[in-house]
Amino acid sequence: MRRDRFLLAATLTAIFSADLYFILLPKLRSVGQGTGQLCSCGPSNLTLPRLRGLATPQLSNWTSALPLDDTTTEPTDGGLKLGRLFAHPLYNIQTPELGPEERLLQVEQLMEYYRKKVSRWERHNKLYSEVAAISNISVIEHEVTFDPDASWMKFHLGISRYALYSRDDPAIPQLLRDMQSMPVVSADYTQDEKALKGACDCTQVVKPSGHHLKLALKMHDFAKAMFKPMRQNRDEETPEDFFYFVDLQRHNAEIAAFHLDRILDFRRVPPVTGRLMNITGEILQVTHNEDLRAVFFTSPANNTCFFAKCLYVCKTEYAVCGSPDLLEGSLSAYLPGLSIAPRLSIPNPWIRSYTFNGQEEWEVNPFYCDTVKQTYPYNSGNRLLNIIDMSIFDFLTGNMDRHHYEIFTRFGDEGFILHLDNARGFGKHSQDETSILAPLSQCCMIKSSTLVRLQLLARPEFRLSDVMRESMEGDPLRPILTEPHLLALDRRLQKVLRAVQRCVRRLGKDEVIIRDFVKSTVKPQTSTELIKAR
């Protein structure tokens, strides 16, 4: 009996050991691995070499002289990195009170413009309602209000020669909220579309299939926003065989670009938010444009769809469809009208050839920047450095389609560059198109203010992907970017820093890093407009 017990015990021990070794241990191991796999945001998902924390030590030998205060806390993953970022001295530079000549618009001027718009709208609306009643067109009419405190008014009044908005302007979050929820009182084609008059400009290869679906929406307080509908799922990548100029426009890229621009502290992208639109109630039924009404149809799946005007008749496969009426889209705040705030559109010196196999000079001539540096307006002021800022911004988003840039004529050549039209970014997370960085790598210059912020965002405690994720958390269409796109931002940021590092090695810090302002709340310094060292 005792022997039996012993035998039983021995057998059980053997079984248990075998079980422990073959079943439980592998199971535990796989659970451990499984956790890693579930956490899609973990760097373990990357097949690329892990780069985090690499930048700071690597670059420290040449960045120590920069005013990068190390007063930040140690990385604590629970904290809000975005809040810490915006509390950092670099993002708390005292801005001097703006003089009237530094503002884009004066209050009275804008108010007058607004009043005129409202009364014109009311006249037009009255006439249209009468005509619509006769023609048996059902149009939903919304009340409009004249609100001198409207957030869009405050946004327009806040535009200065330095940026589209100041860091702490409460009008910006208010404008985003308003664009998210305000009733749309009218929808129409944009001025670009109207200029085309429904014709396809097929003389160039650049006929972007995405273009003609953007619409201008008017809110009930006269805020205007450009609507770009969702055309691609967030996890779809641009096919590798697509040229950049036939790529779709992505609503989420437009939204993400606004957040990235704000995080980089450029503030050169007008506020953009996501919104789930009812394309029947908020577009079809409020438009007064018969052409726009004519491109709406009901799909075989009984969804409401509309398609691009110039592709009429042939191209319903280009249509976008609601489900059955609801469709995601981006809403970008309009800039002040061209009549009160004219802008200039200038070809990008690093423009691409919009043909199958054409090449531009910058692609073949390594000394191209020397030519640019001698050409007006790049031969003085900060224009070239602004172009380089823009190339860094575009490289981070992967946007190859920056053929032109715009400036406000009021500020002349010293004004900032607008980063409009960012919907062709975030197409391929797995590819870093280093040719976009050509202005930086060929000219070997960067503003010191830009560089220190990039370095900050390369640190684990402010990691760019983390602050971007947090920043976009507030958007109604969250998540805006998939994790691979967020992680691509970190990887690309490292590549930008390495490009700067290569320049510094070759030419020395003084030649490459161009001191512009820096007036921090912590260490007050003299505010200077860009001092070019050379």
Add this chain to the structure above:
Amino acid sequence: MRRDRFLLAATLTAIFSADLYFILLPKLRSVGQGTGQLCSCGPSNLTLPRLRGLATPQLSNWTSALPLDDTTTEPTDGGLKLGRLFAHPLYNIQTPELGPEERLLQVEQLMEYYRKKVSRWERHNKLYSEVAAISNISVIEHEVTFDPDASWMKFHLGISRYALYSRDDPAIPQLLRDMQSMPVVSADYTQDEKALKGACDCTQVVKPSGHHLKLALKMHDFAKAMFKPMRQNRDEETPEDFFYFVDLQRHNAEIAAFHLDRILDFRRVPPVTGRLMNITGEILQVTHNEDLRAVFFTSPANNTCFFAKCLYVCKTEYAVCGSPDLLEGSLSAYLPGLSIAPRLSIPNPWIRSYTFNGQEEWEVNPFYCDTVKQTYPYNSGNRLLNIIDMSIFDFLTGNMDRHHYEIFTRFGDEGFILHLDNARGFGKHSQDETSILAPLSQCCMIKSSTLVRLQLLARPEFRLSDVMRESMEGDPLRPILTEPHLLALDRRLQKVLRAVQRCVRRLGKDEVIIRDFVKSTVKPQTSTELIKAR
């Protein structure tokens, strides 16, 4: 000590029991479930009610009089169902020797035609080579041969008033093999494309984005085949918002349709095979057409691509690309040239409205078939029954795009209907478009020969999906259809049989099931051309 041993044994037992209950059992259970999930072909993956084996008993009360011999073996899943199907008496009906008036072409006529083609080709080729040498165009030249035993010649000579080929014609498998492997000596646009002269026919909504990519290829023995490149992955479904007329053309649908048509014993689809083409070596470098050469380009990913002619300049997103040169496609054997075997293209009485919201009479008038029955050529002969056959074929594949059908003029109204252009089938496996069956459900007639074969294919031992899978196993591009598409065939077959059953309940067997031929090798009967019972 003994007590210790006992304690140890008890502890181990407890641990083992817990382990057995919480770890091993769930593990075993999950392994059991996992196996089911891995088997993607199992009916357990279907969310729809399982239908297999349902038809035969359900329909037996009204099919007993049909010559459906039950000499088949019981289902044994290991056996080759396709072989058994083709060995079945229904597929072994004695065909009477064809008289010259029953053949489409006479040997001498075709041989003469062939000789002329070869000599014209040789003249043209000589001239072209001289011009190409001057213009510095590199064209690969392949030898051509005049082969009176070419499989395509045998295929053409085998076309009769009853079908495109006979069941046991060895020329058909030989033709498939030849199309798979023979060197391509020239590539060109098809006659349809040339007629368009590069213009887009945008006057109707029917501008199929897929059309303009089909090409005519010539093999070295002068066999001609129509090449349709792969434009969609096999597991992609047509978006639900797409109208049937903007749907892509699918190379695999073209291949699958040939196999289905053969299995249904219609033999009204010309032989089609898949082939992995080198679009550089087998198209670009052998074409003598400058227009075709001009639509080739290299993509950003360094793949060779070409795009539709009429969409030139604007639409590179319509391009198809090799990887870097290799591209899947379907090759459909050409029918004899129109000059020796003219065909008539006739609008389908059940044509659809190719507009957004237009409706045709058959969609709103339940008595539409009565009108058709009184209209020439549907008021006599077997034309209407052939249309119904075609609607069953199209319903099984899900092809809504049958606007016209063709017949050989030589056989007049008694000839069979050609089932050409099947590339818009197999777009959605999850949807059964019952409107395609309108000719059957509205006219309530079906050939008895068609019905008995459908019933046979509904049986487990000949299940349609199984014989289709087996049949397409021989194609170089296998698998041709995904499992959901194969299973959809079984589900749709049941729907066809139920539609017939409803008609029989309403009108009686004699009104619905129209006796045509039946001369079986097993039970010889009088071969009769369709005897209409009414």
